[in-house]
Amino acid sequence: MAIQQHPVPQDISNYKFRLIGDMTIKQFAALGISIVLSVMTYSAPLPFFFKYPLSFILLLLGVGTAFVPFQGRTLDVWIVAFIKSIYSPTQYIWKHGHQEVVTAPISENATPQTPIVNISAPATDTTPVTNQSTNDSTLDSKETNVPLVKGGNEGDLIQTEPIIETNNQNQPIEQQPVIQEVLNTAQPVSETITIDNLSSKIPQPDISSLPIPFTPTTPNTLVGLTLTPQGQTLDGVLVEIKNQSITMRATKSNKLGQFLFVRPLENGLYQILAEKEGFKFESYSIQLTGEIINPLRIQAI
Template sequence: MPVQQHPIPQNVTSYQFRLVGDMTLKQFLQLAAGIVIGLVIYATPLPSFFKWPLISIIVGLGAAIAFVPVQGRPLDQWIVAFIRSIYAPTIYVWQKPNNQQPSLNQAPTSITQALQSSPPTSPSPTATQPQTSKIERPNLVPQIHTLTRATPPTPNPTPPPQPEPLIPTSQDIKKSAKNVFASPPKPIAVTPQSHQNTNHQSTQSSSKPAPTTSTATVSDTPAQPGTSASFSTDLPIPSTPQTPNTIVGMTLSPQGKILESVIVEILKNGQTIRATKSNKLGQFLFAKPLDDGIFQITADKDGFTFPRFDLKLDGQIIPPIKLQATGTK
């Protein structure tokens, strides 16, 4: 079914019939009235110096009323509004009316007159009030006392004693140390053969230099060196970094497939300074550039093992890094 074009609705109440072009019937009558009044003035025996200016004013006024609007309103509305404003009052004075309401002028009828005018009535018998018996409330206090005495108090169950943890105190440690040091050392029997062996060992030890003992603790030992990071410009990275020391890369499986949601960490001196996770395409990015130095890169994902990669930064643009797993767990 084709869509039909509906006519644009128009305001029927304010419709005006048009004679020629945009000139309405009202405008035609206003212009004709000015011309007719001008012809009437022309037919009067008035002097020409007074007649012609008056004719031009009347005809021009009729044309202005018909065709010249002022601020969107016809000139005849301005003339009518001007005449109304001249004769309309501008000051309003309020005066209190003197007439009062008739209900306020009536005098109130007294109650004594109405009582006197009413006929006497026979005295009505007094209504006997019903006698109400008092309801006494029983005293329940003795019963409550007896109930409280009869019910024995429920004993609160005490929790079972918990065994104290066997933690050695400082006094026990001191006593054990005293016992250890108080025990005398056992004598060792020295034979001539063992004496010769000890002399032979002492000569060999004096000929060899004594090894240096390391006193460094476990926390001071450097981290185990990892494999050097592998760079690849063939990785599908959307945009390579343009600022130095900015790290981007991709995480891959041992078969070279994309691995997503791999946690990538950057460590320096054994402490994690940056961490991120690869997206669904296996891509990761550290937007903030790093300082110059030696860093370690670790990757972690359930079911896969990654080696630790070493990276040295010296203020140059770094190509994308390939983090490939070495096996599965």
């Protein structure tokens, strides 16, 4: 079975029906209408100097509309666009319009909302309080009731308030002895903190929380982490790898303090140097033998 070539896709949305050859229905209609109008103008009882040019213009217009496109557009499209451009505005004026803010009307029967306030229960004092004597022996009070006195002519009764007389002498207030157990419980217990306990309470950096890079899978590939003297990650550290005082690789640690050398090194002895302004690092030596190297830890001193 011979392989048939797939037909070229066509634009079916703008498909035009063709009547004679490549002439479409639109072209045929434009040409037919122009011929009919030119014949009617030629047959009309008009002066010859007006009839002949008009018939020729109508016929030429129909032929141009049907067969002479200009810049990919037919003549009728250009005529319609020209008429629209004449009647369409060419100058626009912007005016600032006042926009009214529409709010919902307030209801007459609206009830005000009362805020909800959470009141916590008052703290109760758990310290036992000794009962004070109900007898007020500290003050010698004498209450004198004044009899009712008749007013002048009106005969109204006036009752005076009772007068309390107090002694001016300050007498000592008797205090009951406080229970020793209450004093013992009320006194705060002071904890003696030694140097060992203080050092144990200082938070130490957790190594497991550091963003240690993954172990490389290629031999002689170096990755690592740069740290501050306190064990925190340090970024922007220039890490150099030298072999016989010749710089072989150089890179800087990222925001997480990680550095990575993508290209593996050859076997041999290398020196690792780190440098950052404000920090001091020691130099390290490493012997590469074609094995997987665990992530390095470079910490400032």
